[in-house]
Amino acid sequence: MSLTDVLDVAGLVCLLLGAMLCVAASVGLLRFPDLLTRMHAGTKPQVLGVLLVILGVGLRTRSGLDVGMLVLIGVFQLLTIPAGAHMVGRAGFRTGQIAPTDIHLGRSSGAQHDST
Amino acid sequence: MSVDSIETVLTWIIGGLLALSAFLTLIRVTIGPSVLDRVVASDTMVSIVVCALGAYAALTEAWTTLPLLISLSLVGFMGSVAVARFVARDRDTPFIPPAPDRLEDDPRSLGRGATRAPQPGGRTGGAS
Numbered sequence: 001m002s003l004t005d006v007l008d009v010a011g012l013v014c015l016l017l018g019a020m021l022c023v024a025a026s027v028g029l030l031r032f033p034d035l036l037t038r039m040h041a042g043t044k045p046q047v048l049g050v051l052l053v054i055l056g057v058g059l060r061t062r063s064g065l066d067v068g069m070l071v072l073i074g075v076f077q078l079l080t081i082p083a084g085a086h087m088v089g090r091a092g093f094r095t096g097q098i099a100p101t102d103i104h105l106g107r108s109s110g111a112q113h114d115s116t
Numbered sequence: 117m118s119v120d121s122i123e124t125v126l127t128w129i130i131g132g133l134l135a136l137s138a139f140l141t142l143i144r145v146t147i148g149p150s151v152l153d154r155v156v157a158s159d160t161m162v163s164i165v166v167c168a169l170g171a172y173a174a175l176t177e178a179w180t181t182l183p184l185l186i187s188l189s190l191v192g193f194m195g196s197v198a199v200a201r202f203v204a205r206d207r208d209t210p211f212i213p214p215a216p217d218r219l220e221d222d223p224r225s226l227g228r229g230a231t232r233a234p235q236p237g238g239r240t241g242g243a244s
Contacts, residue, residue: 005119012126015171019133022164025142029157038144038153042160045137050163050189053170057182060174073166078187084159084193084200092152096138116166 013103014056021049035092036102039081039085048082127175134168151203155196162192 023043028041054070062068092098141164144157166188174183 001119008119009122011174012123012130014124015130015174016133018167019130019137019171022137022167023133023140024162026137026144028163029160030140035152035156035179037152039156042156045160045167046163050166050170053167053174057170057174061179062179063179066179066182069186072187073182073189076186077166080190081192087156087197087200088152088159091200093160094204095152097150097152097153 007062008085011056011059013053014059018045018049018052021045023053023069025049035097036089039088041084043081046077052076123175129173130171134164134171138164151199155199159192159196162188166192199223 025041028044029038032038032041051074054074058067058070061070065113087100138161141157141161143229145154145161148154148157167234169185171180173185175181
């Protein structure tokens with residue numbers, strides 16, 4: 001086992017973890033009941049899964065140009081995902097798909113905390 | 117156990133997991149009750165495609181896939197933004213009050229229209 005083999009296997013393990021995150025996100029998309037919880041489940045592979053896959057690819061390329069492109073991929077993912085998630089959440093709030101009792105902004109309302 | 121056998125086994129495992137996740141996400145795209153659920157599932161599908169292309173590039177040493185991944189990560193969110201803008205036009209869709217068991221009697225609650233019934237005649241066009 002040379003250093004190259006160790007890096008290859010480490011990259012494969014990162015790819016495997018990314019694939020497992022994708023499976024977890026899809027199961028969460030199927031099982032969760034609400035729009036906000038589905039958004040919470042669905043944005044897991046968009047950040048952590050893609051970053052793990054990028055790390056795995058970078059551990060297997062070991063060349064400067066490809067690592068630069070992978071860093072660009074990660075930066076673009078981290079820049080564009082919050083914009084889309086914000087737009088989807090705002091659309092869900094404005095079309096009445098989010099119950100107002102689910103939103104807590106720190107103001108202490110006198111109502112009892114319902115256990116729904 | 118050599119590195120080649122480890123690579124073969126992990127290749128099949130990664131491919132199977134990605135195929136399973138894509139299938140389950142496609143189920144949610146199909147049966148999603150609202151448009152926004154389908155949009156969220158479609159975003160997840162785009163990220164799964166990015167993961168799959170990265171895994172393909174890493175396993176077969178086809179490094180020409182990486183510019184494709186850059187373009188996907190740039191334009192993947194535009195579809196969801198477009199659909200969200202289409203769904204939630206300002207003052208075009210009436211507020212749907214939540215279920216009666218979720219109503220809150222506190223007038224300081226953040227639900228717009230949750231404490232009063234929606235006006236049947238004409239909408240109150242106010243700046244949001």
